[in-house]
Amino acid sequence: MSSPVLRYAAFTDGGRGGNPAGVVLDATGLTEAAMLATAAAVGYSETAFLVPGAAPGQHTVRYFSPLAEVAFCGHATVAAAVALAERDGPGRLLLATAAGPVEVTTASGPDGTTATLTSVPATSRPATAAQLDATLAALGWAHADLDPRFPAAVASAGNDHLVLGVRTRARLRDLHYDFPALQQLMAAEGWTTVHLFVADDPATFSARDPFPPGGVVEDAATGAAAAAFGGYLRDLGRAPATGRLTVLQGADMGSPSRLLVELVPGSARVRVTGAATRLPALAPVTRHAAAGR
Template sequence: MTSDASGANPVDQPGAGVEPLRYSAFTHDPAGGNPAGIVLDASGLDAAAMLAVAARIGYSETAFVTGRDDAARRFKVRYFSPLDEVAFCGHATIALAVALAERLGPGELVLDTPAGEIAVATGVDDGGAVLATLTSVPARSRPASDAELDATLKALGWSADDLDPALPPHVAFAGNDHLVLAAASRARLADLDYDFDGLTEVMRRHAWTTVHLVWRESPEHFHARDPFPVGGVVEDPATGAAAAAFGGYLRALGLVTAPARITIRQGEDMGRPSDLLIDVDPESERTRVTGQAVPIG
């Protein structure tokens, strides 16, 4: 039996032998969307083992089911990037819900996450694809401080003139925090070449999960990019948690005056196009995020 460079036996490494499922979320094409790992039975894994599995997979997030009651359709879930645990991940939630619906049948699911209880409705569309809609924890949004903004713009290599003055910088939350910055043009959004270590330091200082960069094509259609250096990933191709937080941002700014469905196109500039649908109601603190997911390989 072989050993790794450290002299340890591979089967003795945390998470060795766990074979996760691999799904891509917010797409109908495995070559698009955001890949997520899924471990349907992680009851025997501790945090170190789950982190090791997530690092081995290398996707931005892996969802681990650490407890389950199939009859009640209730599941305890934790999420890990290759570098750390996160309280909530939207695309891995959509991927997990689709995988569960394919095995248990469509219907309502409840996920107990470190961020709180997440209800997910699953169903089948006319083409036979499974769709999942998660309902976020209460979302909120506050203006970003000058210090937060200045440090982030420096790391991005952007200036204040690159921002859309009609969509002010905010820190938005729907399970974890995301800095929302609106680009003044599609070209500015497309030209993303940032200081990885510099942005990592800023994000760790403020405990942000991603920086949610958006461009408004119309009131109902946005484009987005999400640097995720704190997770060891240059960019996330589809970020359901940021989309949920963005719903709270739109509500906080009064940009949604009646129940509305907003389309977010993400991942296009990195060759993994993704489509996220968010439902925002000015009378509700929660955002609903809808997408499908497909197995990879």
């Protein structure tokens, strides 16, 4: 049997840009090795593999980059949810992920189908001086480049991300980092991305997310990092009074992306909303194509 690999650009901005993800809507019978090989062949930062559950709207999801499995991926979740909505109609989904249960709601509007994921509880902790120094060395940045209003932290909403705020948009735009050095550091620390950002205004942030552990220089839109970032701002006391903020990502890659982030009142969870657009399909995936590990 075979299941097609769908392609969606998630967190598009006005129908443009976004971060492409692969989606396999029925990965029943696919081995771990086959999923990893498929993700490597697709070549995107992540591909989502869904196995339908016993009840409507319930699915188990696994996420693979070209190099490894990750516990959770926001943009691939949005891509998969929009793909399901286009097939089955909008509504509520409950996804079982390695990071925990994730609820997603989809809706149709004038700009197409959107998906809103509710993250697992978001947490943050200060980064150590050694972690910060090693990261700055890999980035080729100096302590003076950082915005003192936003201390370095490790934030999580399913995956760990180092969060670094910089003073200027020019510093963020000029990103040319040491890929092997940052890859080795992030693998040792267990970080999925380094979330680099600048505050455009109190409720709008431009961001870039290097992703060398996945074999990807940079992510155009990172929903998991956006959720973790929302939790970080909440913990820091710098979240907008409305609890809503916008993360703009991917512009420096030529793929502008828009992620809408909302802190859930009375909860540590964070909602992230984005649109997704279908791209031309890839070849089918053959189940049991490789031995499991």
